[in-house]
Ligand SMILES: Nc1ncnc2c1ncn2CCCCCNC(=O)c1cc(-c2ccc(F)cc2)cc(O)c1O
């Protein structure tokens with residue numbers, strides 16, 4: 596059967612990037628996104644902002660909600676030390692399979708724990724099944740209408756501690772208004788909005804929300 600868009604991106608990476616070189620994988624995905632087919636990766640422009648947050652935070656324990664094809668997982672993992680524990684969660688089986696191959700091509704399979712499941716099922720298991728005490732950093736990039744559900748799950752499961760950094764994509768496009776409202780007004784976070792550009796677009800505005808848990 597015909598290849599999915601995500602499989603076409605993976606094939607382009609396998610034919611144009613260097614195995615074991617994460618930066619060449621990111622560059623190939625971005626070139627494909629700019630020049631051939633748009634895809635909902637974080638992309639290079641917002642990616643540079645996330646890079647800065649990851650470098651500043653230097654997390655030993657990191658969680659990503661929404662792997663998609665693995666672009667931001669590779670982006671994050673390439674900046675983490677071997678000792679870091681980084682889990683990424685995706686419930687779409689086809690995309691998770693593409694992500695697994697993309698992550699292996701980048702040579703980062705030993706630095707990323709890839710979980711194919713619904714975040715609602717995984718978050719309550721992180722302490723018991725994944726031996727997590729608390730999270731140093733979280734990147735939220737799955738369905739926009741479940742961002743609030745999941746940050747509340749992180750709170751009630753005692754996975755956040757004073758200073759945990761929570762970054763969320765797509766605050767403007769497609770938008771996560773309930774999430775932005777929650778983190779900015781609930782009193783539990785110091786939250787800042789970082790305006791940027793929508794992935795693979797010169798015109799559309801988007802941005803990341805960075806919310807530091809007050810503990
Ligand atoms: N509860 C769960 N647990 C695990 N995985 C889960 C889940 N729930 C879902 N998923 C699987 C993630 C699905 C990808 C989520 N991302 C998005 O939906 C997304 C969409 C756009 C977009 C914007 C304008 C448009 F016109 C069209 C698309 C841009 C982005 O940057 C995006 O991140």
Ligand SMILES: [Mg+2]
Pocket residue numbers: 635636637736764765
């Ligand atoms: Mg996104």
